[in-house]
Amino acid sequence: MATAKEEGAVPDFLRMDADVDSIPAKLDRKGDWYGWPSTDVKPVTLLDDLGRTVRIRTPVMDLEGLITPTNLHYTVQHFDVPDIVPTDKWSLTINGEVKTPLNLSFDELRRFPGRSVRTVMECSGSDATFFEYFQGKGPKPSRTQECMILSASEWTGVPLATVLNEAGLTDKSLFIRAEGWDHGLPATAAEGTQPFFYDKGLAVHKALHPDTILAWAQNSQLLEHLHGAPVRLLVPGWSGNWSVKWLRRLEVMDHMPDCWYHYQFYYYADSPDASDKELITTIGVKSIITNPNDDTERMSAGPHMIRGYAWSGAGTITQVEVSVNGGETWAAAHIEPPNDRFMWVRWSYRWEAGKAGDYTIMSRATDEVGRIQSREPRYNNMRKNFSAIVGYPVKVK
Ligand SMILES: Nc1nc2c(c(=O)[nH]1)N[C@H]1C(S)=C(S)[C@@H](COP(=O)(O)O)O[C@H]1N2
Numbered sequence: 001m002a003t004a005k006e007e008g009a010v011p012d013f014l015r016m017d018a019d020v021d022s023i024p025a026k027l028d029r030k031g032d033w034y035g036w037p038s039t040d041v042k043p044v045t046l047l048d049d050l051g052r053t054v055r056i057r058t059p060v061m062d063l064e065g066l067i068t069p070t071n072l073h074y075t076v077q078h079f080d081v082p083d084i085v086p087t088d089k090w091s092l093t094i095n096g097e098v099k100t101p102l103n104l105s106f107d108e109l110r111r112f113p114g115r116s117v118r119t120v121m122e123c124s125g126s127d128a129t130f131f132e133y134f135q136g137k138g139p140k141p142s143r144t145q146e147c148m149i150l151s152a153s154e155w156t157g158v159p160l161a162t163v164l165n166e167a168g169l170t171d172k173s174l175f176i177r178a179e180g181w182d183h184g185l186p187a188t189a190a191e192g193t194q195p196f197f198y199d200k201g202l203a204v205h206k207a208l209h210p211d212t213i214l215a216w217a218q219n220s221q222l223l224e225h226l227h228g229a230p231v232r233l234l235v236p237g238w239s240g241n242w243s244v245k246w247l248r249r250l251e252v253m254d255h256m257p258d259c260w261y262h263y264q265f266y267y268y269a270d271s272p273d274a275s276d277k278e279l280i281t282t283i284g285v286k287s288i289i290t291n292p293n294d295d296t297e298r299m300s301a302g303p304h305m306i307r308g309y310a311w312s313g314a315g316t317i318t319q320v321e322v323s324v325n326g327g328e329t330w331a332a333a334h335i336e337p338p339n340d341r342f343m344w345v346r347w348s349y350r351w352e353a354g355k356a357g358d359y360t361i362m363s364r365a366t367d368e369v370g371r372i373q374s375r376e377p378r379y380n381n382m383r384k385n386f387s388a389i390v391g392y393p394v395k396v397k
């Protein structure tokens with residue numbers, strides 16, 4: 001009997017042993033596929049020597065709705081992905097400036113009342129190549145082709161405040177050093193720097209915000225290893241690097257700990273030696289256009305829905321505007337509900353593309369605290385947190 005393969009019915013990339021990366025981005029479809037599962041939407045991935053996915057970039061431009069499916073949610077980690085610690089071997093130490101140091105097992109952590117938080121998560125390195133593009137030193141990046149370090153999920157866990165309250169805070173409990181068990185040495189570390197565990201020192205005011213949680217689930221399922229299982233910190237509104245994965249210790253301190261990723265990596269300044277380095281915390285106010293996607297060069301005359309996302313780390317989005325003439329004039333876009341704190345929003349603008357000619361499409365977001373998305377990026381030595389308005393030239397014919 002002929003096998004399916006010999007008959008040519010099963011393409012190579014659908015075989016069980018196929019390399020995930022060999023799946024073509026767009027299937028060469030024949031006939032009517034309407035309603036059938038699609039492989040059109042696919043992340044960009046990096047595999048390790050064993051063929052396991054260790055990095056994911058999200059196809060933001062190709063998705064609908066607000067929640068990024070977990071398998072498409074980006075992942076970033078600075079060191080090698082650490083070994084898995086099974087939940088029954090895992091515990092969380094809470095010590096330092098607390099009344100009662102704690103050591104909580106996974107089951108004990110889950111005995112506290114839970115909380116779910118929907119939040120956009122953006123890596124500080126997202127869109128970094130736009131800095132070179134704006135300076136005329138690089139090609140225009142394609143968010144469609146390269147995918148993004150930007151996603152949104154519903155996370156479930158327990159408020160960090162609940163656990164800190166159990167340990168008991170004092171006047172001296174000012175910073176919470178969250179430590180993962182991934183260990184390494186950054187390539188750019190100064191000579192003599194010793195390998196260390198990834199850590200961040202969260203200021204107590206943010207640590208006590210009820211939406212800052214110790215998360216054990218993402219999008220209704222227990223955390224996957226790449227996202228920090230069994231438990232990670234989740235700091236909504238702040239740059240992704242604060243949300244420490246593979247959490248094993250919370251050290252409460254009376255001063256800000258000297259974490260390497262504070263003033264050696266996630267900071268704003270003109271140079272590494274600057275005396276006025278500013279720690280990156282809250283993410284910017286930003287919007288991106290997803291339709292038409294950023295590879296679009298031509299559009300027909302007639303009605304088009306220009307759509308996209310907008311978000312801010314500092315408050316909800318209060319306004320999104322669209323310009324089709326490179327920022328000369330702006331018109332209000334419609335904000336599509338829901339518009340939740342910490343989440344991104346969908347927005348849309350119906351554009352009647354009339355006369356043939358050249359247009360430049362842009363979007364501009366404003367947030368609750370009055371921040372307006374800027375035309376010029378905030379240049380900084382580490383190329384972090386690009387959030388400026390990008391113009392997309394299109395020809396209408
Ligand atoms: N332990 C640990 N946590 C970490 C990191 C890391 O390198 N180690 N990277 C941070 C960075 S830079 C980002 S953007 C987010 C990404 O989270 P995700 O991989 O679940 O999307 O994790 C953060 N938490």
Ligand SMILES: [Mo]
Nearest residue numbers: 123124240241
């Ligand atoms: Mo990041």
